[in-house]
Amino acid sequence: MLTTSYPRYEGDPTVNFLAEGVKHLRGRGVDVDVVSPASFRHFGIAYGSGVMGNLRRAPWKVALVPAFLGNFRRVARKHAGGADLIHAHWLPTGLVAANLGKPFVVQLWGTDIEVARRAPSLARWVLRKARLAICPSNALADAARGLGAKDVRVIPSGVEIPEHVADEVEPPEVLFAGRLSPEKGILDLVEAAEGMKLVVAGDGPLRDRVPGALGFVPHEDLGPLYSRAAVVACPSRREGFGVVCAEAMAYGRPVVAGAVGGLLDLVVDGETGLLVPPRDVSALRAALERLLGDRDLRQRLGAAARERIRERFAWPAVTDATLAAYEEALS
DSSP: OEESOOOOSTTOOTTHHHHHHHHHHHHTTOOOOOBOGGGSOOTTOSSSSHHHHHHHHOGGGGGGHHHHHHHHHHHHHHHHTTOSOEEEESHHHHHHHTTTTSOEEEEOOSHHHHHHHHSHHHHHHHHHHSSEEEESSHHHHHHHHHTTOSSEEEOOOOBOOOSOOOOOOSSOOEEEESOOSGGGTHHHHHHHTTTSOEEEEBOSTTGGGSTTOOBOOOGGGHHHHHHHOSEEEEOOSSOSSOHHHHHHHHTTOOEEEESSTTHHHHOOBTTTEEEEOTTOHHHHHHHHHHHHTOHHHHHHHHHHHHHHHHHHTBHHHHHHHHHHHHHHHHO
C-alpha cells in the first residue's frame, strides 16, 4: 500500500481511516506492507496541511516534487518485490505505482481532483494504467470517469459502530469536528450557530476566527463528543467522502450537512439528517434550529442514520468490497 500520508505514532489523527482499513485487511489474512513518507525524506511536502496544502503555502517546494517522488519510488521498489498487487492512495502515489512493474489499483480521495486539474494528461495516464480506480463516493467516481478511468468501483471508508449510544447532554450541543479551513465551511457554521451551544473540535488555518475551538482532539476522544451532541454539523463546501459525518451517524446523531460530494451518499435528506446548500448560512441556521427544537425528530433521524451506517458503511462490508476489488484487479 502506497500513501502520501499515514499515522506516524499512536493517536496521530493523520488519515486514521487508512490505518483502520489496513488493520481490517490484515484481520482477513492479507499481508499488507505500507510505504509512506514516514519512510523517506519528503522535504516537508507530505505532512501538516497535506501535499496540496503544503505546496499552496510554499509554492517554491513544487521544484522539490520530482525529488520527493524519486525518494518515494526508491523505497516503494524495495518493498514491492514480493507484492501481488499495489494499492495506491491518491494520484501522486499512482504515478509511483505505475513505475513498479506490478498490477495496481489507485484510490482517489478528493484532493486528487485538484491534482488532476493541474496535470490532466498525467492524471489520465495514471488512471488508464491502473487495473481499477476506487473512489469513496459516487461524486468522485464520476470525476474519475471524466478523467479517463476505465473501470471504477465505489467503496466508502469504513466506520466502527459503537455498541452503545449515550444520551445527549442538556442543554443540547451542536458539534463540529474537523479541519478549520475554508472548504469545511467552519466560518459559515460559526455565523449560523450564533447563540447556540457550539463545540468545535479541530485545528487549522482559521482557528483564530473560531472562538472556543478545542484544537486537535485525538480520534479516540471524539466518541464522547459525538455522544454528547444533539446535532453534528458538516457544512462542507466540498467533500470527497465525509468521515466525520459517517462517524456521527454511527453514534446515532442526526447530521446537518452541505449538499456536496460524498455527503450526498451518506445523508438522506429528511430521513437520516438534513442537507443544506453549501455557503448558505440562513439555510444552515434554519436546519440547526429545526433539529434543536424537536427532540423526537432528532431521535428518529439519528436512529435511521445509525442503521444506514450499519448496513452500508461498517468495516465488514467495506473490507468485503475491498477484497473483491483486489480479486477483480488480479483476475
